[in-house]
Amino acid sequence: MAETAPLAVHMQGIQKRFGAVHANVNVTLTVRSGTVHGLVGENGAGKSTLMSVLYGFYRADEGAIAVNGRPVEINNADDAIALGIGMVHQHFMLVDTLTALENVMLGAEPHWLLGRATATVRGKLEALIQSTGLHVNLDTLVADLPVGDRQRLEILKALYRGAKVLILDEPTAVLTPQETLQLFEVLRGLRNQGTTIILITHKLKEVMGLCDFVTVMRAGAVVQELPIAEATIEGLAESMVGRKVNMGRVEGSQRAAGEVLLEASGIEVRDAVQVLRLSGIALSLRAGEIVGIAGVSGNGQSELLDVLSGLLTPSNGALRLGSESFTPASWLDPQTARRLGLAHVPEDRHARALVMAFAAWESAVLGYENLPHYSDGPWMAHGRMTQATADMMERFDVRPRNPSLLSSKFSGGNQQKLVLARELGQKPRVLLVGQPTRGVDIGAIEFIYSQLRAMRDAGCAVLVVSSELDEILALADRVIVMNQGRIAGELAIADCTEAGLGLLMTGGNA
Numbered sequence: 417m418a419e420t421a422p423l424a425v426h427m428q429g430i431q432k433r434f435g436a437v438h439a440n441v442n443v444t445l446t447v448r449s450g451t452v453h454g455l456v457g458e459n460g461a462g463k464s465t466l467m468s469v470l471y472g473f474y475r476a477d478e479g480a481i482a483v484n485g486r487p488v489e490i491n492n493a494d495d496a497i498a499l500g501i502g503m504v505h506q507h508f509m510l511v512d513t514l515t516a517l518e519n520v521m522l523g524a525e526p527h528w529l530l531g532r533a534t535a536t537v538r539g540k541l542e543a544l545i546q547s548t549g550l551h552v553n554l555d556t557l558v559a560d561l562p563v564g565d566r567q568r569l570e571i572l573k574a575l576y577r578g579a580k581v582l583i584l585d586e587p588t589a590v591l592t593p594q595e596t597l598q599l600f601e602v603l604r605g606l607r608n609q610g611t612t613i614i615l616i617t618h619k620l621k622e623v624m625g626l627c628d629f630v631t632v633m634r635a636g637a638v639v640q641e642l643p644i645a646e647a648t649i650e651g652l653a654e655s656m657v658g659r660k661v662n663m664g665r666v667e668g669s670q671r672a673a674g675e676v677l678l679e680a681s682g683i684e685v686r687d688a689v690q691v692l693r694l695s696g697i698a699l700s701l702r703a704g705e706i707v708g709i710a711g712v713s714g715n716g717q718s719e720l721l722d723v724l725s726g727l728l729t730p731s732n733g734a735l736r737l738g739s740e741s742f743t744p745a746s747w748l749d750p751q752t753a754r755r756l757g758l759a760h761v762p763e764d765r766h767a768r769a770l771v772m773a774f775a776a777w778e779s780a781v782l783g784y785e786n787l788p789h790y791s792d793g794p795w796m797a798h799g800r801m802t803q804a805t806a807d808m809m810e811r812f813d814v815r816p817r818n819p820s821l822l823s824s825k826f827s828g829g830n831q832q833k834l835v836l837a838r839e840l841g842q843k844p845r846v847l848l849v850g851q852p853t854r855g856v857d858i859g860a861i862e863f864i865y866s867q868l869r870a871m872r873d874a875g876c877a878v879l880v881v882s883s884e885l886d887e888i889l890a891l892a893d894r895v896i897v898m899n900q901g902r903i904a905g906e907l908a909i910a911d912c913t914e915a916g917l918g919l920l921m922t923g924g925n926a
Contacts, residue, residue: 419643421448423485424581424612425470425501430479432465437816439465440476441636447581447629449484452603452613454623454644457633457656458857459829460815463616466633467583471503472496483581502579504570506586506828506855507766512559516552517541520573537576544575547609549602564595568602575611582606585616589828589855593883594712600626618829618857620649621886632656657859673893674703677877678724678758678846683733685719685901693719694730694901701846701877706868708892709881711921716901717881718763721850724879725760726753737846754783759839763850763881765828769835772824776814777805779823780838808837813863828855833864840867847871850881865891885914899923 425447432440440462447453455463468474470481472492481488483499490496496503510519517538527533538554545551550568558566567587574582584603588596603613603626615627623630623644630647632640632655640655653661683697694716701707709717722728724735726748735742738756742748753760762768770779781790781801790801805819812833814826823831832855839847852868853861868891872878882888888895895912897904897920905920 419448421450423447424449424451424483425614426482426485427466427470428480428482430466430469430481431477432462432469432474433477439636440469443479443633443636443638445631445638446641447612447614449612450607450610451628452607452615452626454627454630455614455616455633456618456620456623456630456652458859459827461633461656461857462636463633464585464827465636467503467585467614467616470496471501471583497577497579500578500580501583502574502577502581503583504567504574504585504587506589508566508570510558510566510569513557515555515557516561516565516569517554519558519569520576524577540576541572544572548572548575549605550575562595564591564598567591567595567599571602575606580610581612581614583614583616586618586828586855587615588617588619588622596622618855618861620652620858623647623652624649634658653858656857657862661858661862673705674875676700676702677738679736680724681734683720683723683730683735685716685723685728685730692901694723697733697901697903699896699903701879703845703875703877704872705893706872706878706880706891708888708895709879709898710885710888710895710917711883711898711904713883715898715921717898718850719901720898721760721763721848721879721881724748725758725762725848726750727760750783754842757845759842759844759847761835761839761847761849761852763854765831765835770823770831772822774823775820776809776823776826776834777802777819780805780808780819780834782838784838784842804841808834808841811841812837812867813860829857829860832856833860836864836867840871843874843876844871845876847876847878848881849878852880852882853884853887885917888912888917889914897921 423446427443427445430440430443443466445466457463465474469476472490472495475491481490488499511522520541521533521537525533526536541554550572552565552569552572587599591599607613617623627644629643630652631638632652634656678701681698683694685694687693697720711717719728723730727750729744729747731744735748737748737758740756766772784790785796791797802819806817809817814830814833814837826834852864856864868878880891889912893909895909895917896906897917899921
C-alpha cells in the first residue's frame with residue numbers, strides 16, 4: 417500500500433527567503449517511495465523554490481532534509497545527484513547543437529577516451545530505453561527532436577545519472593494531449609519499477625489521473641496534504657487559490673456577433689520543402705465573439721496564427737482586416753496589423769512575445785514603443801513606459817510588481833499575464849491568442865478567461881488557439897476544428913461536445 421511505503425524524501429521546517437520575499441514558510445513535505453506525489457499551487461506559491469532546495473540549487477535558511485530515512489545535507493546539484501535525486505525543469509536544459517546521446521554524456525563522461533565513453537553511454541541508454549519505454553533517437557540533434565522527445569531525453573538524462581527520486585517541473589506545459597498520455601504511461605511504468613516521482617503541475621486533471629498523493633502550497637506554505645483518493649478537483653482548486661474558482665463556461669454571456677472585422681479566404685501555406693501546411697482555409701471573425709480553434713498540435717494552427725498576424729506570407733489566399741485588403745504579393749506585416757487594431761499573443765511567449773534579457777518595462781512596450789504617449793519626439797519616454805508597466809502589473813496582477821526586474825525572472829504565468837496586459841491594453845479590434853494559459857496556474861487562468869470575455873463583450877473579435885478542449889469549450893462562442901492543415905468542421909458552441917470535437921480533430925465526423 418502506498419500509504420505504508422517507506423519515506424523517500426522528508427523535508428522538515430524548510431524556510432527560504434529572498435530579501436523581503438518569504439518563498440518557503442516552515443514547509444514540511446513527506447514523499448513516499450515508489451509513488452507519484454503531486455505538488456500544486458499558484459504561480460509564486462513556493463513549489464519550484466522548495467524543489468530547488470531539494471535539488472541543491474538553493475540552500476534552505478532553516479530546516480532539515482532526510483532521504484530514504486537518513487538525514488542529509490544538500491549543498492549543490494552534485495550532492496542531490498549523488499543521493500539519487502534528479503530534476504527535469506520546465507524549460508529544457510539541453511544543447512540544441514549536440515545529439516541526444518551527446519547531451520546525456522555532457523558532464524558525465526565515463527572515460528577520457530571519447531570513443532569508449534560514447535560506446536559505454538550508448539549501451540546504458542539503449543538498456544534504459546528498453547526498460548522504460550522512453551524512446552528517443554540518440555543520434556538526432558536536439559534541435560531536430562520534437563518537444564515530446566526532448567522531454568523524454570531529459571528524463572533519460574536524469575535516470576542515466578542514477579535518479580531514484582525524479583522531480584518534474586510542469587512536464588506537460590508544452591506537450592500535445594497525445595504526448596502527455598505517452599508521458600504518463602512512461603511515468604506509471606517508472607513508478608511500478610520503484611522510482612519516486614514528484615510532479616509540479618497546474619493541471620489538476622493530471623494530478624487526479626496520475627498521482628497517489630498531493631500537497632497544496634499557497635503563499636509559500638503547505639495548506640493541504642492528502643491521498644489522491646480523498647481529493648477533488650474543486651477542493652484542490654479552492655485550496656490553491658483560497659476561494660472558490662469557476663473554470664467552466666459562463667452561461668448566458670453570449671451575445672449576437674456583429675460586423676466582420678477580419679476575413680480570410682483560400683489561405684495556402686507551404687513550408688521550405690513545399691509540404692502543404694495550410695490548404696483552402698477560409699474564416700471570418702466578427703465583433704463581439706470568441707472563435708476557438710481546436711485541433712491536435714501540428715495541424716496548422718500555428719501557421720494560421722502566423723498568417724493572420726502578419727508573421728508569415730501565404731503562397732495563396734486573401735485577407736481583409738478592417739477596411740484594407742491583402743494578397744501574397746503585398747501581405748500584412750505586424751506593424752500594419754497593430755495600426756489596424758490587431759493584437760497578437762503568440763503561442764511561444766519566450767521566442768515570440770518577450771525578450772528575456774530585457775527588463776519587464778521594455779518587454780511591456782515591445783511593438784508599441786513608437787506610440788505618442790511612450791515618446792518625447794524622437795526619444796523614448798522611459799518614465800512613462802515604466803509607469804505604464806506598473807499600471808499593467810497592478811491591473812493584471814503580475815507578481816512581483818517590479819517593472820525593472822528582468823523578464824526572465826518572472827514565473828511563466830506572470831510572463832503570460834505581462835504579455836496579455838501589453839496586447840489587451842491597446843484595446844484592439846481583433847485579438848489573436850495562442851495557447852492563452854499554457855503553464856499558468858488556476859487563479860490566473862480564471863483571470864485570463866475573464867479578460868478575454870471582457871474583450872469580446874467590448875466588441876472585440878477574439879480568436880483563441882488552444883490544445884486544451886476544456887479551454888475551448890469554456891471560452892468559445894463558435895469552434896473551428898483543424899486537421900492536417902484544413903478546416904475539418906465548424907460548430908456553434910451549443911452543438912459542441914468533447915467527443916464530437918475529438919472525432920473532428922482526428923479526421924472523423926462529429
